Amino acid sequence: MSKAPHPAPLVEVRGVEKVYPGGTKVAAVRGVDLKVERGEFTALAGPSGSGKSTLLNLIGTLDRPTKGEILHSGRVVTKLGTDQLSDFRLASLGFIFQAYNLIPVLTAAENVEYPLVLRGVGAKERRDEALEALKWVGLESYADRRPDLLSGGQQQRVAVARAIVHKPSLVLADEPTANLDSKTGAALLDLMQALNKDHGVTFLFSSHDPAVLSRARRVVHLLDGELHGEETHDR
Amino acid sequence: MIRLAWRNVWRNRRRSLINAVAMSFGLAALMFGQSLMKSLQGQLIEKATGSFTGHVRIQRRDIDEPKFPDKFMTDPEPAAKLLANDPRVLVWGRRIQLTGLVSAPKMSLGALICAVEPDKEKLLTDMSGYIKEGTYLEGRPKGIVMGRKIANRLDVRLGEKVVLMAQASDGSMGAEVFRLVGIHETGSESFDGQMVWIPLKAMQDMLVRPGEANQLVARLKKLDDAVAVAADLDSRLGPGSIGALSWRDIDREIIGIQAFQDGLLTIVLGVVFAIVALGILNTQLMSLFERVREFGVLMAVGARPRWIVRLLLIESALLGLVGTLSGLALGSLLIWHFGRVGLVLPVGNAFKYFLPFPSVIYLRPSWGMHSFACATVFIVTLLATLPPALRAGRLKPSEALRHV
Numbered sequence: 150m151s152k153a154p155h156p157a158p159l160v161e162v163r164g165v166e167k168v169y170p171g172g173t174k175v176a177a178v179r180g181v182d183l184k185v186e187r188g189e190f191t192a193l194a195g196p197s198g199s200g201k202s203t204l205l206n207l208i209g210t211l212d213r214p215t216k217g218e219i220l221h222s223g224r225v226v227t228k229l230g231t232d233q234l235s236d237f238r239l240a241s242l243g244f245i246f247q248a249y250n251l252i253p254v255l256t257a258a259e260n261v262e263y264p265l266v267l268r269g270v271g272a273k274e275r276r277d278e279a280l281e282a283l284k285w286v287g288l289e290s291y292a293d294r295r296p297d298l299l300s301g302g303q304q305q306r307v308a309v310a311r312a313i314v315h316k317p318s319l320v321l322a323d324e325p326t327a328n329l330d331s332k333t334g335a336a337l338l339d340l341m342q343a344l345n346k347d348h349g350v351t352f353l354f355s356s357h358d359p360a361v362l363s364r365a366r367r368v369v370h371l372l373d374g375e376l377h378g379e380e381t382h383d384r
Numbered sequence: 385m386i387r388l389a390w391r392n393v394w395r396n397r398r399r400s401l402i403n404a405v406a407m408s409f410g411l412a413a414l415m416f417g418q419s420l421m422k423s424l425q426g427q428l429i430e431k432a433t434g435s436f437t438g439h440v441r442i443q444r445r446d447i448d449e450p451k452f453p454d455k456f457m458t459d460p461e462p463a464a465k466l467l468a469n470d471p472r473v474l475v476w477g478r479r480i481q482l483t484g485l486v487s488a489p490k491m492s493l494g495a496l497i498c499a500v501e502p503d504k505e506k507l508l509t510d511m512s513g514y515i516k517e518g519t520y521l522e523g524r525p526k527g528i529v530m531g532r533k534i535a536n537r538l539d540v541r542l543g544e545k546v547v548l549m550a551q552a553s554d555g556s557m558g559a560e561v562f563r564l565v566g567i568h569e570t571g572s573e574s575f576d577g578q579m580v581w582i583p584l585k586a587m588q589d590m591l592v593r594p595g596e597a598n599q600l601v602a603r604l605k606k607l608d609d610a611v612a613v614a615a616d617l618d619s620r621l622g623p624g625s626i627g628a629l630s631w632r633d634i635d636r637e638i639i640g641i642q643a644f645q646d647g648l649l650t651i652v653l654g655v656v657f658a659i660v661a662l663g664i665l666n667t668q669l670m671s672l673f674e675r676v677r678e679f680g681v682l683m684a685v686g687a688r689p690r691w692i693v694r695l696l697l698i699e700s701a702l703l704g705l706v707g708t709l710s711g712l713a714l715g716s717l718l719i720w721h722f723g724r725v726g727l728v729l730p731v732g733n734a735f736k737y738f739l740p741f742p743s744v745i746y747l748r749p750s751w752g753m754h755s756f757a758c759a760t761v762f763i764v765t766l767l768a769t770l771p772p773a774l775r776a777g778r779l780k781p782s783e784a785l786r787h788v
Binding site: 206209211212231232235236238239240242244246248250252253254255259263264266267268311 | 385387388391392677678680681682683685686687688689690691780781782785
């Protein structure tokens with residue numbers, strides 16, 4: 150018996166607006182509608198202040214929209230409670246940050262293990278899965294090194310391994326290559342592409358770097374918090 | 385989580401060490417203070433009960449000051465039987481304690497006359513151990529022992545005669561000649577300058593009060609039983625003219641000193657706890673501000689807010705454990721050391737006026753109090769962490785991730 154395909158898109162953003170509280174209330178994101186399907190390798194493009202990071206945070210449930218709603222696989226996540234959101238992120242999302250954001254007191258493998266610790270996975274299984282993820286990013290031999298003994302590129306690859314170790318349905322990456330030199334950045338994009346193609350990991354990432362955007366199969370443009378068209382490429 | 389917490393504790397090694405050392409020194413000082421106070425109180429009680437008061441006394445109820453039972457029990461024997469038959473009593477004896485006049489050829493002085501049963505009194509109190517010249521009263525029916533100072537003031541030496549005078553039962557002055565057989569030196573002004581000791585029988589004869597006494601004094605097998613034994617005896621004596629008191633009813637000034645010292649200790653305890661709490665609060669707040677972004681990452685990865693709170697509390701508990709255990713070790717070492725060599729304290733000299741009190745205090749552990757101090761330091765550590773931990777738990781992941 151074959152499984153019926155999931156009818157709902159992986160992510161659906163409906164009329165989302167985000168206004169930050171403060172003196173002058175400017176909407177960082179306005180009236181955004183967006184759908185992301187499984188297996189996409191999509192970039193959010195736009196200059197600084199265009200709302201890329203805000204939209205990624207909203208999709209990643211790290212922030213709540215002022216208006217509109219966000220659905221993941223047809224489930225409205227914008228109304229979930231704090232603990233339910235944590236559980237949702239743990240089950241379904243992976244994050245890669247511009248500044249790597251590894252926990253400095255843990256080794257590479259322990260950093261990668263972390264989502265599994267939160268899931269209550271046993272130590273042996275956790276370690277095996279973390280080493281497998283590190284193998285995918287080519288850092289198996291660096292498993293016991295702490296972040297301060299790794300280069301920026303290596304740290305970001307560990308962050309990628311941490312983002313994929315629990316096999317999330319979506320990996321969100323905010324300017325993942327911004328702190329890396331062009332060669333290392335390119336290698337990281339190679340890795341992300343390979344994970345997308347070979348392992349079916351869906352990536353949604355932001356960048357304003359043309360070299361990065363040129364790797365995406367779909368590029369969604371943002372300007373002043375609004376969608377400003379999109380393009381798809383057959384890569 | 386414990387591994388992460390432990391590594392986080394030592395992330396800023398110097399800061400955590402300073403905190404643990406402060407906690408450790410605070411706790412050790414606290415234990416030392418508790419031990420000092422309790423040892424001082426213990427020695428004070430031992431000396432007061434062991435040199436004169438005894439643990440339990442039976443005497444007339446209608447006396448104004450329990451310390452000076454100047455009224456006589458005409459038939460103390462039923463009460464004496466109660467003491468003799470109580471298995472908790474180690475030794476007991478009859479006494480007559482009165483103020484009177486002691487006269488030597490050159491001088492007469494007021495004195496506190498204590499007539500005792502010498503063989504029993506030797507076991508009841510340690511006064512016979514303070515005899516520096518001559519002997520105690522056994523086998524000397526007309527012998528008298530007195531303190532060095534009163535002997536000097538009277539200008540009498542061993543073997544010389546003195547006359548004691550006190551009011552007899554018929555209201556006339558009873559008088560008797562005694563020969564000085566022993567001189568004690570306790571170091572206490574009250575004891576050495578005011579007290580004279582004679583055999584009970586001689587006093588009864590002098591006052592024409594055969595078989596009478598004004599107190600029955602008992603030493604128990606266990607000092608801690610004093611209150612219970614006194615209450616028990618008192619109820620068995622019934623509502624008549626004779627009652628039983630524990631040393632706590634007699635040496636009430638010691639209870640006052642104890643209450644004062646305990647109050648002082650509570651204040652010190654509060655100050656130490658406040659210092660520990662502020663230190664931990666400071667450490668955890670600094671740690672929180674340094675790691676806001678990291679908490680954002682943990683939340684993004686899927687950690688629930690309460691997980692972050694728990695992480696910080698575990699970090700604090702680990703630091704608290706290090707501080708408490710090292711404080712316990714250091715405090716125990718100090719108490720053990722000063723329990724062995726003793727601690728010379730001027731406060732001993734202050735008590736010496738009233739009692740034969742040594743100036744050296746030998747510390748003893750008070751494990752009940754020390755456990756309370758350890759537990760409180762540990763709990764205070766956790767409580768001080770609660771505000772920053774709850775604050776961390778309330779962070780919004782997106783804001784935390786933007787934190788620089």
